[in-house]
Amino acid sequence: MTHEQIIRIKMFQVVRDYLANNVGLVGNLPNYSEWFTSFSDAIAALYKMMVAQAEDSTGVSVRKNELKQALGNAAFNLASRIHSYAMQNHLPQLKANSYYPISRFRFGTDTYVRNHARKLHDLAQQHLEPLAPWGVTPETLETLSIEIETYNEALIQKRSKVTAQTSVTKHIETLFMEANEALAQLDALVDIIRLAEPSFFRGYQAARRLVDTRTNSLAMQGQVLDDTNEQPVPNVTIELMRLPLNGHAPVTKQSARLGGFRVKSLEPGMYRLTASKLGYTEQSFEVAVNSGETTDVRIAIRKA
Numbered sequence: 001m002t003h004e005q006i007i008r009i010k011m012f013q014v015v016r017d018y019l020a021n022n023v024g025l026v027g028n029l030p031n032y033s034e035w036f037t038s039f040s041d042a043i044a045a046l047y048k049m050m051v052a053q054a055e056d057s058t059g060v061s062v063r064k065n066e067l068k069q070a071l072g073n074a075a076f077n078l079a080s081r082i083h084s085y086a087m088q089n090h091l092p093q094l095k096a097n098s099y100y101p102i103s104r105f106r107f108g109t110d111t112y113v114r115n116h117a118r119k120l121h122d123l124a125q126q127h128l129e130p131l132a133p134w135g136v137t138p139e140t141l142e143t144l145s146i147e148i149e150t151y152n153e154a155l156i157q158k159r160s161k162v163t164a165q166t167s168v169t170k171h172i173e174t175l176f177m178e179a180n181e182a183l184a185q186l187d188a189l190v191d192i193i194r195l196a197e198p199s200f201f202r203g204y205q206a207a208r209r210l211v212d213t214r215t216n217s218l219a220m221q222g223q224v225l226d227d228t229n230e231q232p233v234p235n236v237t238i239e240l241m242r243l244p245l246n247g248h249a250p251v252t253k254q255s256a257r258l259g260g261f262r263v264k265s266l267e268p269g270m271y272r273l274t275a276s277k278l279g280y281t282e283q284s285f286e287v288a289v290n291s292g293e294t295t296d297v298r299i300a301i302r303k304a
Contacts, residue, residue, distance in 0.1 A: 002267060005176070009050060011208065012043045014181055018207040019186065025200055029189040039182035046175050049168060049287040064154040068113055071151045072105030074144055081134040082124055089130070097123060103230050105300030110155055111287035117148050158288060169268070219266035219289055222297030224259040224275060232259030233301060236277045243270040243286065275299045 009221070019026055019036060026032055079100040086095035105113055121144050125137050187208075194201045224236045236255040240263065242248040254262045266289045274284040280301045289295050 003265070005172070006050060008010065008176070009043065009046050012039070012046070012183070014207045015183065015204070016040055016043055018203060022200055022203075025193060025197055026190065029192060032186075032189055034184050035155055035168040035189070039179060039186060042175050042179035044183060046172065046179065049172055049175075054146045055242075064110070064151075064158050067147075067151040067154050068110060071117050071147045072108075072113050074147055075113065075120055076100060076102050076105045078120050078124055078136065078140075078144065081131065081136055082120065082127070083125070085131055085134050094123070094127070101227060101230075101300075103225060104299045107225065107300040109112055109287075110158075112285070114148060114155065117144065117151075121145060121148065131149065218262055218264055218294045220263040220287075220295040220297060222261055222299060224255045224261070224301060227300040227302040230300075232257070233280070234259060236275050236280070236299075236301065238299075239274045239276075240266065241272045241274070243272055273297065273299075275301055277301065280304055 016036075016039060079098050082098035083095060083100075086092075086098055100116070100120075104116070109117075121141055124131060124141055128136065128138065128141070190201065190204050220240075223236075224233045225237075226233050232255075234255055234257045236259070238253040238255065238261050240251040240253075242256065251263060251266065253263060257263045268289055271287050271289060272284060273287050274282065276282045281300055281304050283301050287295060287297060
């Protein structure tokens with residue numbers, strides 16, 4: 001859910017409680033019970049979905065990120081061993097194929113880490129016997145293979161959660177429509193006793209106010225680094241396009257002096273992030289934004 005939706009749910013709850021505490025004044029208004037029940041049911045469903053959405057997305061993201069870091073470290077370790085073997089035995093093609101700056105595994109996309117870990121596994125398999133003195137054995141490759149598959153399962157689970165959230169978002173929109181309709185009907189009923197019960201009406205108006213308690217909420221933060229030397233790259237244009245592409249306007253930011261950038265408000269879902277700067281190769285990848293958490297992004301770009 002968006003921060004604005006959460007604020008509105010809290011307002012709904014305050015209004016519901018205020019009306020429940022003053023049922024003696026409003027209980028006999030025409031069809032009041034019907035609209036109050038509809039309003040309360042929609043609030044309960046919205047609150048339940050808000051809590052479940054926050055718990056599910058956070059847990060999956062944490063596990064995926066932990067597995068990504070572990071796999072990236074293992075892949076870089078293997079790449080270093082293959083690269084050393086290739087250098088000592090004057091194998092230029094293998095040397096080129098096994099060269100990976102550590103930044104590529106630290107800041108690469110989810111699919112980049114998975115695909116290149118697989119590539120290194122297959123490369124080592126082809127040179128398994130001569131790589132033995134470098135600590136590359138069938139056992140180490142089997143361990144890496146398990147790490148790759150475990151991480152791949154986490155990626156599938158992550159995408160499933162995002163897909164499920166899209167369906168949930170539509171249901172949330174329906175519930176908000178129901179709550180807003182019921183609230184509009186309650187507003188009209190309360191207006192009947194506005195002059196007769198001025199003190200009650202002033203309290204009702206206070207309950208209907210939206211209160212934003214947010215201080216520094218971030219949807220995404222990140223840094224752009226040079227792929228070769230890991231130095232910050234300023235003035236990089238960061239464009240975020242909501243997926244699927246259906247006419248949403250892109251969100252555009254620019255990296256600061258130390259390569260950092262921040263985005264304060266984004267709808268939960270999948271986005272295509274594109275980083276571009278004159279003289280550098282454009283980078284583009286997908287990134288998930290989850291409700292209630294800040295997405296951390298590291299982008300490594302290379303000079304053209």
